[in-house]
Amino acid sequence: MMKLYNFHASSTSYRTRIVLNLKGLSYEYVRVAINKGEHLLDAYGEINPMRGVPTLEIDGVRLYQSSAIIEYLEEVYPDPPLLPKDPAARARVRALAAIVGSDMHPVNNLRIRNFLRDTYKQDANSVGAWMQLWNKAGFDAIEAMLRADKNRRGFCYGASPTIADAYLVSQVFSAIRFKTDMSPYPEILAVAETCEALKPFADAHPSKQPDAAA
Amino acid sequence: MMKLYNFHASSTSYRTRIVLNLKGLSYEYVRVAINKGEHLLDAYGEINPMRGVPTLEIDGVRLYQSSAIIEYLEEVYPDPPLLPKDPAARARVRALAAIVGSDMHPVNNLRIRNFLRDTYKQDANSVGAWMQLWNKAGFDAIEAMLRADKNRRGFCYGASPTIADAYLVSQVFSAIRFKTDMSPYPEILAVAETCEALKPFADAHPSKQPDAAA
Numbered sequence: 001m002m003k004l005y006n007f008h009a010s011s012t013s014y015r016t017r018i019v020l021n022l023k024g025l026s027y028e029y030v031r032v033a034i035n036k037g038e039h040l041l042d043a044y045g046e047i048n049p050m051r052g053v054p055t056l057e058i059d060g061v062r063l064y065q066s067s068a069i070i071e072y073l074e075e076v077y078p079d080p081p082l083l084p085k086d087p088a089a090r091a092r093v094r095a096l097a098a099i100v101g102s103d104m105h106p107v108n109n110l111r112i113r114n115f116l117r118d119t120y121k122q123d124a125n126s127v128g129a130w131m132q133l134w135n136k137a138g139f140d141a142i143e144a145m146l147r148a149d150k151n152r153r154g155f156c157y158g159a160s161p162t163i164a165d166a167y168l169v170s171q172v173f174s175a176i177r178f179k180t181d182m183s184p185y186p187e188i189l190a191v192a193e194t195c196e197a198l199k200p201f202a203d204a205h206p207s208k209q210p211d212a213a214a
Numbered sequence: 215m216m217k218l219y220n221f222h223a224s225s226t227s228y229r230t231r232i233v234l235n236l237k238g239l240s241y242e243y244v245r246v247a248i249n250k251g252e253h254l255l256d257a258y259g260e261i262n263p264m265r266g267v268p269t270l271e272i273d274g275v276r277l278y279q280s281s282a283i284i285e286y287l288e289e290v291y292p293d294p295p296l297l298p299k300d301p302a303a304r305a306r307v308r309a310l311a312a313i314v315g316s317d318m319h320p321v322n323n324l325r326i327r328n329f330l331r332d333t334y335k336q337d338a339n340s341v342g343a344w345m346q347l348w349n350k351a352g353f354d355a356i357e358a359m360l361r362a363d364k365n366r367r368g369f370c371y372g373a374s375p376t377i378a379d380a381y382l383v384s385q386v387f388s389a390i391r392f393k394t395d396m397s398p399y400p401e402i403l404a405v406a407e408t409c410e411a412l413k414p415f416a417d418a419h420p421s422k423q424p425d426a427a428a
Contacts, residue, residue, distance in 0.1 A: 049362075050313055050355035061302050067281070067316065068308035075301045087289045088275050094282035099264055102281065106320040115347075120334055133329075141264035148263075 002027040005047060005055040007034045008209035009177075011105055012066040013054045014170035017209075019070050021200035022161055023077045027056075031211040034110055067101050070163055082163045092149075093157045096142060096164035100171045104138035108174070128179055135171075135180040139188060142168065146187035154194040161195060169195045173206065216241040219261060219269040221248045222423035223391075225319055226280040227268045228384035231423075233284050235414035236375055237291045241270075245425040248324055281315050284377055296377045306363075307371045310356060310378035314385045318352035322388070342393055349385075349394045353402060356382065360401035368408040375409060383409045387420065 004020065004027045006013035020027055032039050032053050039051045048055040048064055056063045056072075063069045074082055083090045106112075108131045116122040116130060146156065153159035156168055172192045176182060182189055195201045206212060218234065218241045220227030234241055246252050246267050253265045262269040262278055270277045270286075277283045288296055297304045320326075322345045330336045330344060360370065367373035370382055386406045390396060396403055409415045420426060 049358040050317060050352070052317070058302075063302070063305045064309040065312035065316065067312045068305045071285075071308055072301055072305040075304065087286055088272075088277070090289065091277045091282045091286040094285055095278040098279035098281045102279065102316050102320050103264060103266070106316050107326060111351075112321060115344075120336075122334075130329075137325075138264070144263040 003030050003057040004028070005030045005032050005044075005057070006053045007032050007039075008206040008212045010034060010053050011170040011174040012052070014173065014204055014206060015166040016054045016056070016066045016069055017204035018166040018169065018201055019073050019082065019163065021204050022080065022082060022166070023073055025073070025077060029210055033211070067097070070166070074163070080160070082161060082166070084158060084162070089157065092145075093162045093164045096145060096156050097167040099138050099141055100167040103141075104134055104171055105174070107134045108178070131175075131178045132180045135175045135178075138171075139175070139180075139182075139185050143185045143187050146191065154191070156191055161198070161200075165191060165195050165201075168192065169201055217244050217271040218242070219244045219246050219258075219271070220267045221246050221253075222420040222426045224248060224267050225384040225388040226266070228387065228418055228420055229380040230268045230270070230280045230283055231418035232380040232383065232415055233287050233296065233377065235418050236294065236296060236380070237287055239287070239291060243424055247425070281311070284380070288377070294374070296375060296380070298372060298376070303371065306359075307376045307378045310359060310370050311381040313352050313355055314381040317355075318348055318385055319388070321348045322392070345389075345392045346394045349389045349392075352385075353389070353394075353396075353399050357399045357401050360405065368405070370405055375412070375414075379405060379409050379415075382406065383415055 002025065004016065006016065006029070032044060034053060038044060039053060045051050047062060050064060052064070054066055054069065056069045063072055083093055113127050113131070116127050122130070146152065149157070151158070155161055156164035168188065169192050172182070172188065202208070216239065218227075218230065220230065220243070246258060248267060252258060253267060259265050261276060264278060266278070268280055268283065270283045277286055297307055327341050327345070330341050336344070360366065363371070365372070369375055370378035382402065383406050386396070386402060416422070
């Protein structure tokens with residue numbers, strides 16, 4: 001069975017769980033307590049050289065980086081497809097995902113928040129303002145792209161979930177957790193609501209994971 | 215003809231130019247002077263809602279986010295392939311690319327450097343220390359992955375260029391520009407040297423672009 005090294009509230013973990021669930025794949029949940037720095041220990045460095053979550057282990061082979069893991073799952077388990085067929089449409093879905101995966105999440109993740117607090121001596125309000133600023137830039141772009149696409153039916157693209165929805169739902173969770181004002185983003189909130197009503201998304205939610213109680 | 219909206223010294227632009235050149239594709243070079251804030255103007259916002267570079271325009275369709283553009287080019291122009299065939303190998307190449315594309319570049323790019331300088335009042339040395347810290351974390355992981363792969367022949371994976379090389383070469387350029395100590399990374403430097411000797415990489419170099427003199 002696959003093993004997913006991950007943490008309930010990590011949005012890269014969350015998006016990967018959504019994709020695994022959408023593909024109907026079961027996996028062993030291996031908790032990495034990043035809130036306690038477990039990912040920084042040498043033991044985890046042996047598993048994942050970047051010391052990030054998630055890591056997906058399949059038959060002893062370890063896959064790193066949620067974007068690479070998600071593309072792997074799409075290639076090896078093509079049903080149901082989470083990318084459209086047309087190359088330009090695939091690029092659009094991947095661009096929506098990459099706005100989250102490259103422009104939003106990395107600048108707001110745990111190591112950055114800790115650095116702002118510990119080295120730049122920023123208080124919680126200031127760290128919050130940092131996060132909200134980059135979330136706004138990304139959500140502004142995604143909202144505009146969703147608004148411009150008249151062929152959407154509930155999701156980020158088309159009429160069924162794609163990888164973009166997995167990225168967006170996990171980022172909305174994180175943004176709300178860190179008090180980002182979501183009122184300017186009705187299209188994004190509608191997508192999140194549509195997705196969260198589906199079992200593969202609901203089951204992947206941070207609050208439903210075995211390490212959530214801690 | 216394709217149009218690439220880009221900037222010579224932008225590493226996301228540079229990696230995309232490398233891939234276009236490796237595929238033997240010609241394109242019109244459209245300069246976006248991000249050093250003068252041209253990407254933030256509404257005129258560019260109409261072209262790219264995230265206001266980032268690069269944008270690739272093909273037959274009037276605009277593609278955003280270098281990672282999505284590069285996957286598009288690989289799908290539509292499969293020769294020469296820049297990803298291996300085996301899914302786990304593809305995931306490894308994509309993970310190497312994603313360490314650069316998600317963990318290194320986004321936290322060190324122009325908007326972040328400007329924010330550290332203008333809002334947190336960090337001087338050039340402090341901004342440099344920030345960049346070097348995240349570069350180190352990423353390069354440490356990539357160096358370990360390259361060292362662990364005994365089947366490599368000169369490149370990040372296998373015996374010919376992959377997308378990982380396009381990401382790595384552009385990040386090494388950026389890291390050296392911002393005075394990152396590269397001495398701990400002999401494997402990475404050897405890959406960069408191998409690649410830079412090839413015309414598709416050399417022609418994509420920031421110093422060779424039409425806007426480089428400015």
